[in-house]
Amino acid sequence: MRVVVQKVKESKVIVQEKVVGQIKDGLMILVGFTLDDTKEDIDYLVKKCVNLRIFDDEAGIMNKSILDIKGSILAISQFTLYADTKKGNRPSYIKALNSNEAINLYQEFVDLLKEYVPVETGVFGANMQVYLQNDGPTTIIIDSKNR
Numbered sequence: 852m853r854v855v856v857q858k859v860k861e862s863k864v865i866v867q868e869k870v871v872g873q874i875k876d877g878l879m880i881l882v883g884f885t886l887d888d889t890k891e892d893i894d895y896l897v898k899k900c901v902n903l904r905i906f907d908d909e910a911g912i913m914n915k916s917i918l919d920i921k922g923s924i925l926a927i928s929q930f931t932l933y934a935d936t937k938k939g940n941r942p943s944y945i946k947a948l949n950s951n952e953a954i955n956l957y958q959e960f961v962d963l964l965k966e967y968v969p970v971e972t973g974v975f976g977a978n979m980q981v982y983l984q985n986d987g988p989t990t991i992i993i994d995s996k997n998r
Contacts, residue, residue: 852892852956852995853932855881858905862925862983864973871979872971877922878903879983883932884948884956892995893960900924901967905989913989923969927981928957950976 856878863873880900906915906922917924930953934942948956954975964970973979 852885852888852896853883854896854900854993855929855932856900856903856905856991856993857983858986858989859925860984860986862981864925864927864971865980865982866974866977872925872927872973874923874925874969874971876920877924877968878917879925879927879981881927881929881932882957882960883929884953885933885946886948888948888956888995890959893956893963895995895998896993897960897963897967899993901964903991905987905991917968921968923971924964925971925973925983926957926961926964927973927979928953928975 859874859877859879861875862879863870865871878900901918902916904916905913906917906920908914930944930947933947934944935946936942957975961970961972973981
């Protein structure tokens with residue numbers, strides 16, 4: 852399981868010209884799943900994301916988590932996080948989990964995040980337009996297999 856975490860001033864996702872999720876002051880998280888991901892991977896990455904100290908404290912030092920600032924999360928499914936570009940110029944997605952299984956893991960991920968902070972989402976499997984104002988910019992990639 853892999854996430855791209857971006858600290859944002861604001862972020863929104865649009866599907867078929869309609870805003871389906873929108874946040875201010877929080878994290879926009881792109882999440883992708885691979886073949887052997889489990890509940891343990893979800894638990895690990897949720898805890899890592901909500902405790903990641905990337906928000907400024909009173910001294911301007913990245914020392915606060917999303918929990919500390921009482922922020923929110925926009926979680927977007929993105930199978931392309933498992934693109935393999937080693938051969939040729941057209942990415943292969945054979946390492947990405949098929950959508951029938953990935954949707955269940957995505958929902959588990961979102962449900963667990965909601966136990967900590969308010970969460971908005973996109974629409975799983977839809978063509979989405981994602982807008983964000985990255986704060987910092989701060990962007991962190993975390994893979995559950997690299998613990």
